[in-house]
Every structure is written in structure tokens, then in C-alpha cells.
Amino acid sequence: MSAPTRASLRPLIDATAAAVADDPDQAHAVFHATGIGGEGVRTHVRLGRHDLLIDEPPVLGGEDAAANPVEHALAALLSCQVVTYRFWADKLGIPLDGLAFEVDGDLDVRGFFGFDEAVRPGFGEVRVAxxxxxxxxxxxxxELQRVVDEHCPVLDLFRNPTRVVTTRVTA
Structure with a gap:
């Protein structure tokens, strides 16, 4: 099976640059997700027109019906890297025939369970190959890797603190 032909992202890049130059407010995007807790530790998530199921393996109280939240975080990083590599390869005129990724994250569950307050609940290290x-x-x-590392939005989320504001409603 031959690789699918991929259209250039250059027209999108040029159109976006022109739109943002004319009106910088056009650069602002808001992404939205909603979710409800399901049976056990399952979560049903809605992202625009897309539905996701998130679960945990049995050792964390789930039934392994779907990937868990930290696996989704790794998938988000991997897929954002794909998009960012494709985008910047086109922008810089660097020919790129193929991309393959492996992402591993080390997580110590003592942080999540509160067994050791010195252990953070998130990943201690993430490796991208x-x-x-x-x-x-x-x-x-x-050059392409350096530029991708500077501009990948999800990599930025992993590398830098992001302000999160939580409001709680009790019904």
C-alpha cells in the first residue's frame, strides 16, 4: 500500500498569517470539553462533535474499557507533535516523507494516592522519540526539531506551568 498523497499546508499557513495580520483577535482560539462521570471511574467526554470514553485499568479501579487520562495526555502530545512537524516542515520547505513517534511517561502512583506528599501526582519524566x-x-x-520544540502547543503544556482556574458548583 502506498503512502497517501498529502496536500501542502502552505495555503492554510498563508491565509492564517493574513487573517491574523489584519485582525490580531483572530489568533485567539478557545477549545471546550465537557464530561460526566460514568460507571466506576469511567468518564464520558464530549469535544465538539467527538465523544471519548476514558477509563482506568483494574489496578486503579476501572475496567480498562478505554485509555486512561494520562495515556490520553501522551496521545495528545504525540498527535500534536505530528501536526507541528507537518506544519513547520511545510513552512520551512523541509521535505518530510514520514513520521513515527514513541512517547513514554513515568508516573509514581504514590503521588496520586497521597502515600508520599513529596511525590508529584503527574509524570516525573516524559520521553519522546x-x-x-x-x-x-x-x-x-x-532545525525542524528545534522549531517544533519551540512551537508545539501540547509540548508547551507539558514543559511550562499553565494557569488553571477551577470553579466548583454544588447542586
């Missing part, structure tokens, strides 16, 4: 294929020189792919 990317394989790029294409005809460009190694220096161009090094």
Missing part, C-alpha cells in the same frame, strides 16, 4: 524520514540533510531535520 521521533523518527523522521525524507531526503533532506540532517541539519535541516535538526
Amino acid at each position: 521521533v523518527t523522521l524520514t525524507g531526503p533532506a540533510e540532517q541539519e535541516r531535520y535538526d
